[in-house]
Amino acid sequence: MLYKKVVRPILFRFDPESVHHFVMKWLRVALGLSFVRAIVKRWCCVHTSSLEQTMWGLEFDNPVGLAAGFDKNAEHFNELASLGFGYVEIGTVTGEGQVGNERPRMFRLPEDRGLLNRMGFNNHGSSVVAARLAKKRIEPLLGVNIGKTKVVPLDEAPADYEKSFRRLFDFARYFVVNVSSPNTPGLRELQNKEPLTELLAHLQRINAEMAAQKSVARRPILLKIAPDITDGQLDDILEVIDACDIDGIIATNTTIERDDLHTPGQDELGPGGVSGRPVRQRSVELIRRIYTLTEGRLPIIGVGGIFTAEDALETIRAGASLVQVWTGFIYEGPSAIRRINRGLERACKENGWANIREAVGVDAHPKAIPEVAQ
Ligand SMILES: Cc1cc2nc3c(=O)[nH]c(=O)nc-3n(C[C@H](O)[C@H](O)[C@H](O)COP(=O)(O)O)c2cc1C
Incomplete structure (x- = not known):
């Protein structure tokens, strides 16, 4: 309440990227104090066996993660985790450091409860x-x-x-191969069958080699896809995932679709990917379709327009085992993660599910493959 009524209106008066850096800096200072961190953790972290899951041999305390792009350079993940996330994804990190696109490159779409960004993988680079x-x-x-x-x-x-x-192998509990950002020219072409096979097969070879060298398990590799792919492209992607033994899929990145936006002046903001509410429906449809096509065998992380526990549950019921939040965190504030987890815990009780995994895919129907509007 305090966040939405007081803090957010103040923060929303300033440039979104500057606000992001400012808030992250202060979060780090405040949560750097161990007693503050302990209090925040106690308030935000939800501990219940009904939300715990083991996926790819990894133990997740709860299914709600922080999506990529929030902590691109791995500077704040410990502090962010204390706000109740079950896991945190850093990056996107690239082979070499780069400044990204010219600012301004991140915009709010308040009437759509969304964001538009063309950051262009600004990051310090993997070394x-x-x-x-x-x-x-x-x-x-x-x-x-x-x-x-x-x-x-x-x-x-x-x-x-x-x-x-190679550089990040020791630190990653899982990897995500991002071929779906709309802000790096040509990147989405890597979603096509031939280059995708080449890329994923190559990384799996390195994965096996490094795991053998270090006598550890190979890292789970997931693929992050765009919401704007056609049904044919999705079929190809799922074939490649199967052939390359990829461990899961993250659906979805931001959308380049702008048709249904209402925020005045949005058409003058220039290119970029849209997140939040505008990507929600497409993301859920795609998750349902992936779950149905793979008969629930391919683990899915669902991301796109999750603001509330109801949204998270809808994404899970469509077929996602885990979810991630980015834009919802900005609009709903730091207590959102606790609220989502509490809501999921309540849903388990009300539906008689011993664990949230019992909800995964209950709204998908393996026999009837949903048509996805293109
Ligand atoms: C400002 C911004 C930067 C992002 N940067 C990345 C990124 O570097 N890598 C990535 O895979 N996704 C990135 N994303 C996409 C999010 O991880 C997520 O897939 C997308 O925003 C949909 O989720 P949401 O509706 O909860 O925001 C970014 C999103 C935003 C808003």
Whole structure:
């Protein structure tokens, strides 16, 4: 209440990217004090066996994660985790550091409860991020999202992803291969069958090699997809995922679709990907379709327009085992994660589910593949 009535109206008066950095800085200062962190954790973290899950041999305290792009450079993940997230995904990190697109490059769409961004993978690069991680005690279950350096041509993409994969292997509990940002020219072409097979097969070879070298388990690799793919592209992607033994899929990234936006002046903001409410329906439809096509065998992380426990539950019922939040966190505030987890816990009780995994895919029908509007 305090956040929506007082804090958010003040923060929303300033440039969104500057606000993000400002808030992260103060979050770090405040939660750097161990007694403050302990109080916040106690208030925000929901501990209940009904939300705990083991996926890919990893133990998740709850299914609500922080989506990629929030802590691109692995600077704040410990503090963010204390707000109740079950896991945190850092990145997107690229082979080389890069400044990203010119500012301003992030905009609010308040009437749509969304954001538009064309950040362009601004990040410190995988060697700096690896060095930073080596110095930290990593508290949350940490996923690492990797992408392509802008200046690297598409046919050299596998070597660029490999650099980051090797450097970040020791810190990543799972990897995400991001081929779905609309803000790196040509990146989404890597979702096509041939380049995608080449990229994922290459990373799996490195994965097996590194796991053998270090005598550890290979890292789960997930693929993050765009909401704007056609049914045919999705069929191809699922074929490649199967052929390359990919462990799961993250649906979805931001959308380039603008048709249903209502915020005045949004058409003058220039290119970028839209997140939040406007991507919600498409994200849920795609998750339901993936779950149905794979008969629930491929683990899905659902992301897109999750603001409340009801949204999270809808995404889970469509087929996602885990969910992630980005834009909802901005609009709903820091207590949103606790509210979502409490709501999911309540839903388990009301429906007689011993564990939230019993809700996964209950709204998907393996026999009837839903048509997805293109
Ligand atoms: C400002 C901003 C930056 C983002 N950066 C990344 C990124 O670097 N890598 C990535 O995979 N997704 C990135 N995303 C996409 C989110 O992780 C998420 O997939 C998308 O926003 C949909 O979720 P939401 O509706 O909860 O925001 C970014 C989103 C926003 C709003």
